[in-house]
Amino acid sequence: MGYLDRIDGYRDDIIRDLQGLIAIPGVAGDPVGDMPFGKEVHKAFEYMLDLGKKAGFETLNVDNYGGHIEFGGYLTDEEGNPAGRTDEAMGILTHLDVVPAGSDWDYPPFSGQVVDGRLYGRGAIDNKGPTIAAFYALKALKEEGFMPKKRVRLILGLDEEAGTGWKGMEAYFSKVEKPLFGFTPDAEFPAIHGEKGILIFELVKKLGKSTGKRAGVELRSITGGNAANMVADHARTVLRADSYEDIRESLEEYKKQTGYKLNAKGIGKSLEITASGISSHGARPEKGLNAISVLMGFIGKLNIINEDMSDFIDFYNSHIGFDLHGERIGCDLSDEVSGKLIFNVGMIHLDQEVAKLTVNIRYPVTLDEETVYSSMMPNLDKYDIGVVKLNHQPPIYVLEDDPLIVTLMNVYKKHTGDSESRPLVIGGGTYARAMENAVAFGMTFPGEPEVAHQKNEYVVIENLIKATKIFADSIYELTK
Secondary structure, three states: HHHHHHHHHHHHHHEEEEEEEOOOOOOOOOOOOEEOOOHHEEEEEHHHHHHHHHHHOEEOOOOOOEEEEEEEOOEOOOOOOOEEEEOOOEEEEEOOOOOOOOOOOOOOOOOEEEOOEEEEOOOOOOOHHHHHHHHHHHHHHHOOOOOOOEEEEEEOOOOOOOOOOOOHHHHHHHOOOOEOOOOOOOEEOEEEEEOOOEEEEEEEEEEOOOOOOOOOEEEEEEEEOOOOOOOOOOEEEEOOOOEEEHHHHHHHHHHHHOOOOOEEEOOHHHHHHHEEOEEEEEEOHHHHHHHHHHHHHHHHHOOEOHHHHHHHHHHHHHHOOOOOHHHHHOOOOOOOOOOEEEEEEEEEEEOOOOEEEEEEEOOOOOOHHHHHHHHHHHHHHOOEEEEEEEEEOEEEEEOOHHHHHHHHHHHHHHOOOOOOOOOOEEEOOOOHHHOOOOOOOOEEEOOOOOOOOOOEEEEHHHHHHHHHHHHHHHHHHOOO
16 A cells, blocks of 8 residues: 555645646637637646656547546466556546636635645636546556556546536547546545436527616616526626616615625716625535526616516516525426435526526436426416527436445545445536446545635645545556
């Protein structure tokens, strides 16, 4: 077990290399030249491949869509002498792109600043910290002289968070055979044996022009949110009216009654109202506060001139509001295995022609997408709201007694002493869906707060080291 001692010796290197990776603000974007997900994610990709090359690993870049760092797969004869290599592989799937940083951080989101044993930065726990941990797990095994019987392949994805349908992973696996089994360190401990299905779609209503000359408030625009899979931490509307005194008074009363944070200021002849919420992962909206819902709750108190806009706002407040499980929109679905459906409005855009919500749903593992969509249609049809389907990831479910789950659970228990925890089903979506016989494994420990996709995202350094040891031992047990 000398490789575990080596990991303790890597501590400073692990911190340094994670800080270097976090310093690259890798939010996947539009293609730039031969970089399909933009310059910053490409820089992060090159950074990891360079670490792999310097450590003596084999590396592969598949047309800048993704790649891997690998070693092992050594075959021996009866006397234990080298006799070639196998093509069979174990995969550890990670991603280098991150969600947008958002606002109101206490420490710069791309600094990797260490404070009180925590390393702060966007991607610290999702998924750059786990990527570095997995890399150093491989490095410790390699430098200790371990010769795995299967190739161990750290697979680097570039668009997991981007809502692209994982085009990068699709392109990578079009050129590289899928591993026989593996895990992705992109969730929590202990092992994850199920992930809910994921839907990303838009709810769209076309807006007609205002009719008549009735007095009221002219709604110019509404915007808010950063990504479908984030709870929106900000939202903004611009209004026009003959007088803003009543609106300001109503806003102050709303703030007093709810405790929500909103602000109004004049912009030329218009009034801008902004709402602040609390960001969190779209799979765990109960950890945040949706600024879109905060703002829509207030707008619903105003006399909006445009009838279509008024109907849309009424729809939102009557059938979405602060619901987390689709209760009033009609998709409050659940099963015994994975619990309730999760509903999150990630973004809103309203202008003079169209109103659009970007929604992220995590549905139970025993259901299917059509069940979810059909359950909402009666309420959507009443308001003449259409659905634009953007992305679907079917659920995955592995039995608890599967050998992969059993091995990972045993390693976890060995390193933590936690004999009570059982495999989990989560609402998050990971690269475990990208291949057969893969599950999520780590790296948030039980009892740790959920900080992925939130401001002040961080990783506890001691837990980063512990997770590296767990990953190393898991690789050893699965490939010895």
